[in-house]
Amino acid sequence: MSKRTLRKSMGYIKKEYPRTRTIPASWYLSSYKFKFNITHMKPFLDKLKQKKLVGLQCSSCNRIYFPPRQICGKCLVKPDRWIDLRETGRVASFTVTYLKDPETGEVLERPIVCAQLDGADTSYPAQLDPDIEFKDTYIGMPIKVHWAENIKGGLMDIEYYDSIEDSAKDLQPKEE
């Protein structure tokens, strides 16, 4: 969210309104637990623990989902084929997000990207290396997974994506 939107959301300074009154309120009901299946992502999470990436392929339309999807919306079936993916990919689109540093209160400009791994048919919103300047980001920019220090077997293990050279060796398919 932009700085501007944050500002708008935070302070409603009402002018003198003779016809209405405003009562501050919130409707915090309770915290919420999202319950979700891990049956379809167990192999994906196990592989992450080994710093390996797999996509889930729909055997009906052959599309490869990364991250894995429980249901293929196109075919209305459960994708069931695991496909090894490389650590490299491309920026499918990008924009900039404004995050407040909880400690300093400083608003940071961060590029966020739709990251599409090589071999996958889908992208997902992800962070770039914080040192990358926004103006240097472009669609089609080659990127590579930057693993988190402590691997826990979750999507957060991919801490962010590093930018790599177009000619990087990583981009070439490995010879099996």
Add this chain to the structure above:
Amino acid sequence: MEKVGIVGYNQVKLYSDANYGRYEMIFEAVRGALDSAGLKKKDITTVVSATNDYYDGRTISNALTVEPGGGYLADESKVEMDGAHAVLYGLMRILSGNHKLAVVWGGSMASSFPYHTARLYETDPIWERPLAYVNDITSAGFQMRAYMEKFGVSAEDIAKIAVKNRKNAAKNQLALVEAQNPNLTVKDVLESEIYADPVTELMVAQPCDGVAALLLAPEKQALKITDNPVWVIGVGYNQETYYLGERDLSSSKSMELASKMAFNAAGVKNPLSEIDVAELFEAYAHEELILSEAIGFTEKGKGASLSSEIGGDMPINPSGGALGGNPPCATGLIRIIEAVKQLRGEANGYQVKGAEKAIASGQIGLCAQNNILYVLEGGN
């Protein structure tokens, strides 16, 4: 399809922070629609509203709207989508043959809650929310970037749409004052505050306060109520996958399919020559181009070449569109009302000459995931 007539409408003036209570605003919209058709409360047989629990700060957002919305001891129900989707439900109630008059109303007060924060919760809690800060604005950044890159469209071309719509809004008394600007330039738009690069503040349809209402009746009844009904001759509705990463953000597949369905029903073969005016729900300036291309007015990527001002080849959003004010749950309904005004010759100050056939669209979801399109025809 049996003919369903639009026999009355009303929209309240849009405000960024209205000096109104929610329920008074609803009453004004619905009462005004009945008055415009010379009807009374007892004539209402079914009411369909469009509101949203989160936007209204309560569960069952239609609970307190029974009286102001005309639902007292009537067949009443709610659609938690755009007002244009509530019209589809109203249409079905009429086509069931059980009803003589449907009131469809929708709206909310964006001044009461942080709209863009609420939309952070639209993203997938498992895969998307923990990873990146994505809401309607940042996803529009992805969308605009993908569109510009794919077709080589410039930010200037997109800013021109914002200029046109905000200039049009200046002629529309009911538009948001903040959106009305007859002297706006492309430079102003490009230099306004960056919301989510490349989207700037003046390319965003500002969420605001507002309510609108529309009356539907079966053919026979419609002709009894008014000499000047507008007929719904086609409707199409489609939705894309929820995940942004699975979609081609540079075009709109759902609008492509929705318009195909609507034009088939209406017997429209060449939209550019057969349609006289279009009111499209563009949540961002670039969406007007993406949607008009999906509808088939131009080839993909060529939307900016169409002359879409009032008096142009295909006037789009002569009222100012959503950029003229975007009250959540009402915006698509207002597009339909604006198309009806054009067909009845009631668009004071921004009338398209001789408009006989019009289209109007509504949408919901990140990057216009879900689109609904109506084809309307003037009665007499």
